[in-house]
Amino acid sequence: MSGANLAAVYLVNAETDELRVVHAAGGQAHYALPEVLPLSADSPVADAVRSHQPLWDDSAELASYHEGVPDLRRTVVSLGVVPLSPLPPGTVRGATGCLVVVNDALVGFESDRRILLELYAEQIASAMDVGAPRAAEGAGPATARERTLPLVHAGTFRLDRGSGRIDADQTLLELVGIPPETFDAHVESLIARVFLDDLPTFIAVVGRGKVTSDVGDLMFRVRRPSGEPRWLHLRCRVLTDSTGRSARVLGVVADTAYHSEEVEAAGLEELSRGLADALTVREVAEAVVRCLHRRLTADRVAFAGLQDDRLTVSVLEPPKPSEWPQIWRPDNRTEWLDAPLSDLPTLAAVLRSGRTAVWPAGSDLEQGLAGITQGGLAVLPLSAEGRMIGVFLVGWDTPHQLSATERAWLSVTAGRCSEAVGRTAAADTERERLRTLQKSLLPRELPEVYGAASVARYLPAADGPAMGGDWYDVFSLSDDHLALVVGDVQGHSAEAAAVMGRVSTAVRAYAAEGHPPDVVLARANRLLTGMKTGLFATCCFVSLDLEEGNAWFVRAGHPPPLLCQPDVAPETLDDTVGPPLGVVAEADFPMTMVDLVPGAVVALVTNGLVESARLPLEEGMRRMCDRIGAADPSDLRRMADDLIGGADRRDDAVLLLLRYDGLDLRPVRAGWRAWRLPDAVMHARRFTARTLRSWGVSEEMDAIQLVVSELVTNAVVHTLGDVRLDLTLAGDRLRVAVTDSLPRTPVKPTTVDWEATGGRGLLLIEAMSEAWGSVPVGGGKQVWSEIAVVPHTVPAPDVGTERSP
Incomplete structure (x- = not known):
């Protein structure tokens, strides 16, 4: 050789x-x-x-x-x-x-x-x-x-892709059954010996023309002169020219006589049929996952696609994301399992090599791989058209020694899967682009708030495009308020997703300004109508007062929320509804208020979860009510998985669940409207001192008064109109908030020299505060600071306060 x-x-x-x-x-x-x-x-x-x-x-x-x-x-x-x-x-x-x-x-x-x-x-x-x-x-x-070393009967070849000329040694010709004296040095003569079922995979590697596979580990069959098949194992390198195009292939082909068994014909036919029917990369992955799970008696098989140096699990068998390591679900999400490739160096090395890899039980692997399985791990990289697009992960829960047949299955699957992906990748590019856009428009994690827990699930349509206009959002508002939003833009396209992104952003922005739910949807409606996209959107907006337990619902042509109170049968809150957004420019969106008790669960859904051609909306809502009533709200994530997993859906589906737990310690508040007088800051400090004494806060008095002085001074000097000071004590945190009419956010100076006469105020606030920031409120803003305190008495909410009308 x-x-x-x-x-x-x-x-x-x-x-x-x-x-x-x-x-x-x-x-x-x-x-x-x-x-x-x-x-x-x-x-x-x-x-x-x-x-x-x-x-x-x-x-x-x-x-x-x-x-x-x-x-x-x-x-x-x-x-x-x-x-x-x-x-x-x-x-x-x-x-x-x-x-x-x-x-x-x-x-x-x-x-x-x-x-x-x-x-x-x-x-x-x-x-x-x-x-x-x-x-x-x-x-x-x-x-x-x-005898301690297996005899490897192997031949070599050098192939020029452009001309199809192949330089094959005598051993290779013997393996494929071609007499050396009759060989014409053309790759087609070699291809003619390959089994018909294996031709697409083999040609993808060594055929003339454009390379469709970079696979370097391939099992294929040739027909012996007697007519019997012979399994051969090809390992090769695809070399590129100065322009980056594949120019030559160097390979070593070995007999697989050292295998104790052969890949059974029935299983091979099943795999080939599944890959032939696949039209997208996901369908290819599903066919391979099913095959590997069954043929390798694996406990866990998954496909993780590679996108921007991040691996995302899109096919999982059995579907139990909760069993995966925490690194793949950093915020306990279960709708998307993903992890940065930088956190999986061993897996990154396999992807760079492009070759099938197997680790036995007890191998020293990083946490993101070791946590998947304890009995061994096999990895099959997947490439197409010169780029790595993903990887199959196969794991066992108990120590598992792969047999010769199982290793042959890995090699056979790697080659055939790579060819199938090369065929479907071009058609799947648009779907992947839409899916990535869809993911980027939805929140990657939901906020954690005291007094409530929320979880969301999004699943794309089972058939058709990979993208729709469904969205969800959860975000905190001021004064212990929480906003929940679920919506659906008409259609399944990139345009629908783009409109969804604009509408969802507008809803969040209007809510952050302090508008009530009906005003938020009214403004979003005018925005969508003015864009003249020809699309409409439905939406359900909920504003929850965590302190009082009041929830205000407003709907724009959307399915009603579902409410399940402890010891009460679930119900749908369908009293009032406004038109969809983008239909009528000047529309009213009436609100409904309900009182929640601790333990209550609110569910917001989109049509894809409760309605289909075979399932009327009313029946779907009734079934969802029954399932929510039978579920255990103590584990909200499991509850969400059970509800969305058993639904009869053909469209995009969103489920947003919130469990109201209530506040064990209710905050106390005091407010004061600043007078625009030269001694306004003095009055603000006096009000603060009276309030803090009544609340039993004394040790932090000086720091709090300094923060109040700086915030009120900035508001009075730099703005016009009303200035309001609010103090809120919740446990061991005191919040100081000053609201004014100037929407511009204060900017902390990067440097302050000894000659400067201003600019130190925000630096002092930052030094005195555990946290501070600025949020838009109506036409102005609110600058806030939180300071750790030690209250000595139980404060009464209204003692020593002056409230503005």
């Missing part, structure tokens, strides 16, 4: 930390290579095994070593050492041995020969990994030592 004068294989003896020759051909004694070499030796052979990196040296470089080098007195030689590594890239354990080649030549091994030798070493490692012994056990006759 390499034209070398000597080829030898060393394997590591883990008990003695030695490298021992288990096979040699071409004159080991002639070159004075030792039978046994310490793993710690100053030798190129030991160096390559320790570093897990190939080594290529000529005579000058070899002269610097002291042990385990060819006899340089006899001739000028070049030496190559390629580690044998059955374990995947990124694994802590080193190589299990190495392939050593020696050449009588001044010039070392050129690039193509190095690649072919590395591929041959991979074939040896693969053969070792399916059951052959991995280390020599003591000295003995040569024949006994040779």
Whole structure:
């Protein structure tokens, strides 16, 4: 294969930390290579095994070593050492041995020969990994030592993609059943021997024209002259030219006689049929996940797509996201499992290599992989048209040793899946773009607030486009108020998603300004009508007062909320409804108020969850009511998964759940309207002092009064109109808020020199506060500061306060 004068294989003896020759051909004694070499030796052979990196040296470089080098007195030689590594890239354990080649030549091994030798070493490692012994056990006759290494019957080829010319050695021609004297050096002659079912996968790698697969690990069948099939294992490298196009393929093809079994025809037909019917990358992934789950008796199989250096699980069997490590669900979400590739370095190494990898039970893996399974992990990278698009993860809960047949399944699946993705990737590009846009428009996490818990679920349509106009949002408002929004823009398209993004942003912005729910939807309605998109949107907006337990509902053509109070049958709140947004410019949106008791659950849904061609809206709402009443609200996430998972849906679906827990400690408040007089700040400080004394707050009095002074001074000096000071004590936090009529947010100075006469106020506020900020309120803003306090008495809400009318 390499034209070398000597080829030898060393394997590591883990008990003695030695490298021992288990096979040699071409004159080991002639070159004075030792039978046994310490793993710690100053030798190129030991160096390559320790570093897990190939080594290529000529005579000058070899002269610097002291042990385990060819006899340089006899001739000028070049030496190559390629580690044998059955374990995947990124694994802590080193190589299990190495392939050593020696050449009588001044010039070392050129690039193509190095690649072919590395591929041959991979074939040896693969053969070792399916059951052959991995280390020599003591000295003995040569024949006994040779039996510790599987015989790999392999041939090599070099293919020029443009011309289709292939340089195949005699061993390869023997494996595919072509007499050397009849071979015309065209790749089509090789392709003619491949089984019809395996042709698409094989041609995707070695065919002429544009490459559709970069797979480097492929199992395929050829027909022997007798008519019987022979399984062959191809490992190859696709090389590009100066323009980045695939120009050549270098490959090593090995017989799989060392496999104890073959991939059964029925399973192969099932996989081929599933991939042939797939029209999108997701459908390809679903077919492969089903196949691997069944054929490998795996406990868990998933496909994670790669997008912008982030892996997102889109297919999971069985569908139990809660069992995945926390790193894949950083905020306990279960609708999207994803993790940055930077947190999964071992997986990143496999994706860079593009090759199937298997870790046995007990392997040292990072938390994001080790937490998936305890009994072993297999990884199949998936590429198409020159880029890596995802990875399959296969895991077992108990220690599992892959059989030869199971390893063959991994190789067969990798090649066929890559070809199928190459066929469907172009058609799926638009769907992935829409899905990414949809994801980016929805909140990645919901706020955590004291007194309530919320969870949301979004699922795209089971059929049709990957994008719709459904959205949800949860955000905090001032004074212990929480806003919940669910909406649906007409249509399934990029335009619907874009309109959804604009409307949802407008609703949040109008609510943040302090407008009540009916005004928020009225303004959003005028905005959408003015955009003249021709699309309308439905929406349900809820404003919840966490302190009082009051919830105000307003609807714009949307399905009604569902309310489940403790010990009361669930009901739909469908008393009043306004028209959809974007239909009538001047429309009224009446509100409904209900009182919630601790433990109450509010559910907001979109039509896709409760309505279909076979299910009227009224019946769907009734069924949802029954299911909510039967669910356990103590685990809101599980409740959401159960509700959305069992729905009969064909459209996009959104479910937003909120459980009202109430406030154990109710805050006390005091407010004062500032007088625009020269001594306004003095009056503000007096009001603050009276209020804090009545609340039993004394130790932090000076800091709080300093913050009040700075906030009120800024409002009086820099704004016109009313200025209002509000104090709120909740537990061990005192909130100071000053509201004025200027909407511009105050900007903290980056530097303040000794000559400056202003600009220090916000720096003082920041130094005195646990947290501070600014929020829009109506036509102005509110600047707030929170200070940690230790109250000594139980305050009465109205003692010593002056409230504005």
